[in-house]
Amino acid sequence: MAILEINDLHKHFGGLRALDGVDVEVEEGTIVGLIGPNGSGKTTLINVVSGHYNPDGGRVVFNGDDITGLPPHEIAQRRLVRSFQITRVFPRMTVLENMLVPPRGQLGERLTRVFLTWGEVRRQEEQLVERAMELLSFLEIDHLAQEYAGNLSGGQQKLLELGRALMRDPLLILLDEPVAGVNPTLARKIFDRIVELRNEGKTFLVVEHNMDIVMNFCETIYVLARGRVVAKGEPEEIQTNEQVIDAYLGG
Amino acid sequence: MLLQVESVSSGYGKMIIVRDVSIFLDNNEIVVMIGPNGSGKSTLLKTIFGILRPVAGDIRLDGESIVGVRPDKVVRRGLSYVPQLDNAFPSLTVRENLQMGAYIRDGYEDRLSEVLEIFPILKDKIDTKAVNLSGGERQALAVARALMTEPKVLLLDEPTAGLSPALVAETLETIKEIRDMGTSILLVEQNAKKSLSICDRGYVLAMGRKVFEGTGREILEHKDIGKLYLGESQDSKS
Numbered sequence: 110m111a112i113l114e115i116n117d118l119h120k121h122f123g124g125l126r127a128l129d130g131v132d133v134e135v136e137e138g139t140i141v142g143l144i145g146p147n148g149s150g151k152t153t154l155i156n157v158v159s160g161h162y163n164p165d166g167g168r169v170v171f172n173g174d175d176i177t178g179l180p181p182h183e184i185a186q187r188r189l190v191r192s193f194q195i196t197r198v199f200p201r202m203t204v205l206e207n208m209l210v211p212p213r214g215q216l217g218e219r220l221t222r223v224f225l226t227w228g229e230v231r232r233q234e235e236q237l238v239e240r241a242m243e244l245l246s247f248l249e250i251d252h253l254a255q256e257y258a259g260n261l262s263g264g265q266q267k268l269l270e271l272g273r274a275l276m277r278d279p280l281l282i283l284l285d286e287p288v289a290g291v292n293p294t295l296a297r298k299i300f301d302r303i304v305e306l307r308n309e310g311k312t313f314l315v316v317e318h319n320m321d322i323v324m325n326f327c328e329t330i331y332v333l334a335r336g337r338v339v340a341k342g343e344p345e346e347i348q349t350n351e352q353v354i355d356a357y358l359g360g
Numbered sequence: 361m362l363l364q365v366e367s368v369s370s371g372y373g374k375m376i377i378v379r380d381v382s383i384f385l386d387n388n389e390i391v392v393m394i395g396p397n398g399s400g401k402s403t404l405l406k407t408i409f410g411i412l413r414p415v416a417g418d419i420r421l422d423g424e425s426i427v428g429v430r431p432d433k434v435v436r437r438g439l440s441y442v443p444q445l446d447n448a449f450p451s452l453t454v455r456e457n458l459q460m461g462a463y464i465r466d467g468y469e470d471r472l473s474e475v476l477e478i479f480p481i482l483k484d485k486i487d488t489k490a491v492n493l494s495g496g497e498r499q500a501l502a503v504a505r506a507l508m509t510e511p512k513v514l515l516l517d518e519p520t521a522g523l524s525p526a527l528v529a530e531t532l533e534t535i536k537e538i539r540d541m542g543t544s545i546l547l548v549e550q551n552a553k554k555s556l557s558i559c560d561r562g563y564v565l566a567m568g569r570k571v572f573e574g575t576g577r578e579i580l581e582h583k584d585i586g587k588l589y590l591g592e593s594q595d596s597k598s
Contacts, residue, residue: 146524148494194522195445253398260372263444263518264397264550290444290521290550292396293591318524321591359526 112137112281112312113158113189118167120153120336127153128164129336133314135281140303140313142327144347146357150336151316152194155283158314159191160184172280186213190279194286194316196266200259204250204269207258208241209234211276237276244272247302249295264290271299281312288319300326320358324348332357361423362387362544363408363439363513368417370400370407376415377403379568385513390535390545392576394552394589395565401548402444404565405515408546409441410434421513436464440511444518444548447502450491454482457490457501461508471508478537479504496527500534507538514543520551532558552590556580564589 113135120128127150135141143151156162158169160181169177171189190211198207215237216222217230245251248268253261258269271287288296300322303313317323323330324344332340332353340350347353363385371377378400385391393401406412408419410431419426421437429437449457458475462468476483479500485493490501499519506514516535520528528551536558539545549555556562556576564572564585572585579585586592 144524147496147522147527249396250398256375260375262398262402268397286522290397290518292394292550292589293552294587294589295396297591318522318528320525357524357526359529 110137111135112172113314114168114170115154115158116168116170118154118157118169119165120150120157120162121165126336128157128167131167131333131336131338133331133338135312135314136329137312138307138310139328140307140315140326142323142330143314143316143333144318144323144330144357145333145339149333151333152285153336154333155191155285155314155316158184159189159283185277188278188280189283190274190277190281191283192270192274192285192287194289196270198258198261198266198269198273200257202258203255204245204258204261205238205241205254207269208245208272208276209237211273212237213277241272241276244275248272248299264292267291268295268299275306279311281314284313284315284317286316286318288317288322293319293321296322361385362389362421363546364418364420365404365408366418366420368404368407368414368419370403370412370414370417372403372412377568378407378414380417381565381568381570382417383563383570383573385544385546387544388539388542389560390539390547390558392547392549392552392555392559392562393565394549394556394562394579395571396589399565400568401565402517405441405517405546405548409439409515435509435511438509438512439515440506440509440513441515442502442506442517442519444521448490448493448498448505451489453487453489454493454501455486457505458482458508461505464509468508471510475504475507478507478534478541495522496524496531499523499531503531503534503538507543511543514538514545516545516547518548518550520549520555528554553580 111134115131115133118128118131145151157164160179163178176184216233223230242251245254250265250268267290274282330347331338334356340353361384365383367380367382369376369379395401407414410429426434458472459468481497482500482504520531535545556579559576562576562579563570
């Protein structure tokens with residue numbers, strides 16, 4: 110079953126057709142790659158699907174529901190979560206605090222609950238901290254849990270960004286260049302983990318320029334150029350597609 | 361020796377990131393620094409450029425210490441630096457950005473045409489605001505801006521991050537061209553294999569320390585480094 114269906118999506122900026130009739134279908138429980146030259150519309154597509162931009166035409170159907178044009182927080186509530194290419198961590202909060210912001214339905218957010226059901230609030234918070242620390246340790250930044258996020262290196266902030274997306278317990282995760290600036294060995298480990306999460310039923314749509322990663326870990330690859338899908342297929346087909354080699358991979 | 365970094369330790373406040381690192385850069389060299397995230401590569405570049413002051417050690421350019429010299433003065437001595445992020449003025453045009461890069465020069469027109477020869481894609485976009493450039497064009501602008509001062513040494517922090525494979529190859533070719541025109545380059549990269557294949561020498565940093573140095577080939581062929589830092593698949597999982 111397709112968990113995400115993108116039909117004839119259009120997005121224009123002035124005269125620029127950033128998305129010019131894009132169709133993408135993402136099967137549940139798969140890792141789908143989205144590649145293409147810089148400026149081909151990949152991030153715009155993520156922005157439209159996650160509700161950060163309103164499309165100028167077309168439809169986005171997630172989990173059977175039409176989510177076209179919904180605001181980002183409503184889309185996130187449906188467990189479609191994204192990460193950002195340029196990280197959006199809170200610099201003056203610690204790494205652990207950053208991780209504790211995304212989870213939904215936190216009991217401690219209601220003042221009355223804090224007083225009336227303190228035990229429950231605390232239990233939930235302990236569980237969240239435990240999960241956050243597990244993820245941080247997997248991402249190899251657990252030693253920085255009490256550090257201000259603003260003090261992390263560029264690559265470490267990318268890892269935190271990914272951790273925060275996972276804290277939301279999403280069904281579908283849109284990752285915008287999750288391993289750009291991440292050391293190649295760790296990048297592979299992260300994708301090993303993404304495969305595990307895929308096996309548990311989660312779905313990934315990944316924008317990425319790292320071909321080692323894309324060709325090894327994505328089941329289906331879409332190639333975007335000038336706002337259109339110019340190729341779609343398995344890694345082997347994409348790697349040998351002349352048009353893709355010319356426009357994107359280079360000789 | 362063009363640039364010599366000797367036993368430098370540096371960091372932010374009490375957090376020491378770079379520990380006792382010694383590296384050097386000679387004339388007409390591309391030297392690449394690789395290593396895990398948070399290993400201190402960017403911090404070392406910032407320290408060389410004078411944004412951070414080392415807590416120990418010495419940094420010499422052409423034999424003269426530049427420790428404690430502010431970035432705006434370091435630039436006049438022939439160093440130039442392209443940060444990882446926020447490396448162009450988004451609301452300014454390409455021309456204005458390049459003009460800003462030349463602020464220590466009297467005239468900039470002659471240098472502008474030289475730099476545009478290296479980055480022809482910027483020629484067509486000369487009056488475009490930087491905010492409207494694509495990722496590749498913007499990185500080209502950042503490097504071009506740093507070249508406006510005709511530096512002896514160019515410090516580049518991940519110039520290929522977020523670029524398509526074809527553009528990565530193109531950018532690395534351009535870096536070779538820049539070297540051949542007489543600017544030495546100290547390059548921080550996560551596109552480790554590709555950058556090691558074009559460099560003259562390389563250093564591996566981990567946990568703030570220099571753990572290996574050698575030619576690009578030596579690093580590429582080193583078994584443990586391949587596994588630890590270059591993303592080579594591990595035959596058996598621990």
